[in-house]
Amino acid sequence: MKKVLTIIGLLVIAIFIISNAELFTLVWKSDLDSVIGILKENLLLTFIVTFVLMFVQNSFTIIPLILLLTINVTIFGFIYGYLWSWFTSVVASGFIFYAARNWFQEPLLKKIGEKWQETVVEHGFMYVFTGRIFPLIPTSLINLVAGVSTVTFKDFLLATALGNLIYFFFLSLIPYGLLSVEMNQYTLAALALVLLLFFIIYKRAKKKKKLTFFRKNR
Numbered sequence: 723m724k725k726v727l728t729i730i731g732l733l734v735i736a737i738f739i740i741s742n743a744e745l746f747t748l749v750w751k752s753d754l755d756s757v758i759g760i761l762k763e764n765l766l767l768t769f770i771v772t773f774v775l776m777f778v779q780n781s782f783t784i785i786p787l788i789l790l791l792t793i794n795v796t797i798f799g800f801i802y803g804y805l806w807s808w809f810t811s812v813v814a815s816g817f818i819f820y821a822a823r824n825w826f827q828e829p830l831l832k833k834i835g836e837k838w839q840e841t842v843v844e845h846g847f848m849y850v851f852t853g854r855i856f857p858l859i860p861t862s863l864i865n866l867v868a869g870v871s872t873v874t875f876k877d878f879l880l881a882t883a884l885g886n887l888i889y890f891f892f893l894s895l896i897p898y899g900l901l902s903v904e905m906n907q908y909t910l911a912a913l914a915l916v917l918l919l920f921f922i923i924y925k926r927a928k929k930k931k932k933l934t935f936f937r938k939n940r
Contacts (some may be wrong), residue, residue, distance in 0.1 A: 788896060854882060
């Protein structure tokens with residue numbers, strides 16, 4: 723049943739793309755003026771198209787993420803465009819994760835050792851979170867790998883939501899000229915290091931607390 727629903731969802735999206743082929747061709751050609759001009763005339767179409775574009779981006783990463791955020795912040799304004807981009811990215815990522823898990827996880831896990839699976843479960847949140855804020859790994863690859871691995875859906879969704887909330891904020895500043903692509907990469911790298919430091923401190927404190935509790939109850 724789950725696989726059938728996934729197929730139906732994919733078919734609906736495919737039909738929508740085909741029926742609006744001209745518009746999606748303009749996006750592919752990065753003709754922002756024409757795309758924004760068409761979308762501004764129909765708010766409902768704008769919501770559907772921008773969601774489908776984010777879904778495609780999370781499935782294959784053939785559309786630059788900055789292009790989608792530029793469309794959203796131009797039409798909806800900075801705050802609403804940023805939040806809509808973030809929301810659609812989390813929903814689309816969750817769908818791809820769900821599809822990958824239902825279709826490919828079981829056969830792949832049979833070929834992977836249990837030790838590796840346990841490691842992924844333990845550090846799954848950090849793996850996904852790091853991938854989200856470092857623009858080095860394609861979005862689609864993160865979704866697919868996490869889906870076929872043993873990362874829990876809860877950790878995946880939380881890491882995606884937090885990571886994209888940070889990354890998308892900086893990307894949304896670029897269309898306004900408040901941040902360049904080069905500055906964006908350095909800023910994200912610095913922020914990622916700070917967050918990684920806090921995470922390491924948190925893990926060590928948690929481990930120390932468990933060790934103290936174990937000694938007291940021996």
